[in-house]
Structures are given as structure tokens and as C-alpha cells.
Amino acid sequence: MMLQIPEVLTKVQVAECRAILDAGPWVDGNVTSGFQAARAKTNEQLPQESVEARQVGAIIVQALEANPLFVSAALPRTILSPMFNRYGEGMGFRDHVDNSIRRDPVTGQRLRTDLSCTLFLAEPEDYDGGELVVNDLYGDHVVKLGAGDAILYPSTSLHHVTPVTRGARVASFFWIQSLVRDDAKRGLLLDMDVAIQRLARKVSHDDEGVLSLTGVYHNLLRQWAEV
Ligand code: NI
Numbered sequence: 001m002m003l004q005i006p007e008v009l010t011k012v013q014v015a016e017c018r019a020i021l022d023a024g025p026w027v028d029g030n031v032t033s034g035f036q037a038a039r040a041k042t043n044e045q046l047p048q049e050s051v052e053a054r055q056v057g058a059i060i061v062q063a064l065e066a067n068p069l070f071v072s073a074a075l076p077r078t079i080l081s082p083m084f085n086r087y088g089e090g091m092g093f094r095d096h097v098d099n100s101i102r103r104d105p106v107t108g109q110r111l112r113t114d115l116s117c118t119l120f121l122a123e124p125e126d127y128d129g130g131e132l133v134v135n136d137l138y139g140d141h142v143v144k145l146g147a148g149d150a151i152l153y154p155s156t157s158l159h160h161v162t163p164v165t166r167g168a169r170v171a172s173f174f175w176i177q178s179l180v181r182d183d184a185k186r187g188l189l190l191d192m193d194v195a196i197q198r199l200a201r202k203v204s205h206d207d208e209g210v211l212s213l214t215g216v217y218h219n220l221l222r223q224w225a226e227v
Contacts, residue, residue: 127167
């Protein structure tokens with residue numbers, strides 16, 4: 001399942017984050033790559049341990065944890081400390097699959113990458129190219145969102161970033177280990193949660209049907225969650 005999450009950050013927060021990031025110690029992005037990715041990638045990244053990355057990362061994680069759509073869709077167990085990349089003119093990232101296991105250099109924790117997330121930190125009109133293209137069973141999905149919006153997609157997908165031909169694409173990217181490993185099960189839980197919320201708004205939160213569906217949701221989550 002691919003899902004857009006609008007306005008994870010407000011425009012004011014985006015401006016604050018960009019002011020911090022733009023002054024950061026950007027380096028060649030290949031320092032974080034596995035062998036396969038290193039051959040495919042040209043971009044710049046902020047070192048994960050840098051003050052700037054940690055400061056903006058904390059703002060992003062806080063915003064994600066307060067975002068009901070993100071929480072319902074990702075069912076996050078662990079969110080890897082957000083990383084940051086910048087693609088200037090001529091930079092891009094050819095087709096690759098993200099590493100299955102990653103170690104968070106900030107916390108030392110290892111996680112299984114179930115979901116990949118890109119949070120856009122530049123407005124689409126400020127650069128040409130730089131689209132995220134995710135390939136799944138249904139074909140190629142081209143993603144280029146407004147600053148502050150995020151896209152969530154399964155880490156199993158082949159994906160690439162098209163070369164930037166004007167301006168610079170700045171984004172945060174990170175991985176999530178979900179409480180529910182299976183993408184299809186996670187999708188069913190999201191559909192059910194969304195439907196229950198809709199129904200509850202129409203009738204009431206203590207409607208008997210709503211209560212029993214909420215019970216089913218939690219009992220399914222109890223069956224499927226790995227804590
Ligand atoms: Ni990737």
C-alpha cells in the first residue's frame with residue numbers, strides 16, 4: 001500500500017527545518033549506502049549524528065507520532081532517526097531496494113525496514129525532476145509532493161529518484177518497523193480504522209455497532225502485532 005500523508009509539517013515548520021538544515025554539514029550521500037545502492041546514487045546527505053539532523057529529526061518524529069493517519073497506516077513499532085538528502089542539478093538515485101535491516105546510529109537499535117517514508121522539504125515548483133518513482137504490482141507511481149507532505153510505501157518496492165535538472169530537492173527519509181509486518185494485513189487494519197471513524201461520526205462513538213467493530217479491530221491487531 002502506498003499512502004500520501006498531507007501536512008505532516010506546517011509550512012512554518014518546514015521553513016524552520018529548512019533554515020536549520022540548509023546550514024548543516026552536507027556530505028556525499030554514499031556514506032550511508034549498501035554496496036548495491038552506492039553504485040546507483042548521487043546525492044548529498046546530512047550525517048545522522050549531526051546536531052542539525054537530530055534537531056530536525058526530533059521535530060519530524062514528534063509530528064509523525066501526533067498524526068492519526070500516519071499512526072493508523074504505519075502502526076509504528078520503531079521509527080528510525082530521520083535522515084536528510086539533497087539532490088542538486090544532475091543528481092539522482094537509480095532503481096534499488098532499500099536494505100532490509102538498518103542500525104540507527106543515534107540509538108544503536110537495529111530495525112527491520114517494513115515501510116519507507118519520504119517527507120518533502122522543498123516545494124515542487126522549486127526544482128525540476130527529482131520525482132520519487134515507486135514500482136509495485138500495479139506499475140510505476142510517480143510522487144512529487146508539496147513541502148511538509150509525506151509518502152509512505154512498502155520497503156519491499158523497487159524505487160528510484162529521477163535526476164534533478166533545475167534547483168534542489170531536499171527531503172527527509174526514514175524507515176519504520178511496524179507492529180504488523182505484513183503489508184496486506186496493515187492495509188486491512190487501516191481500511192477498518194478509517195471505516196469505524198467514519199461510522200462513529202455518523203452515528204456515535206458509543207453506538208453498539210461501532211463498539212463491537214472497534215473490538216474486532218483491536219482483537220485483529222492483538223492477533224497480528226509483534227511488540
Ligand atoms: Ni531507497
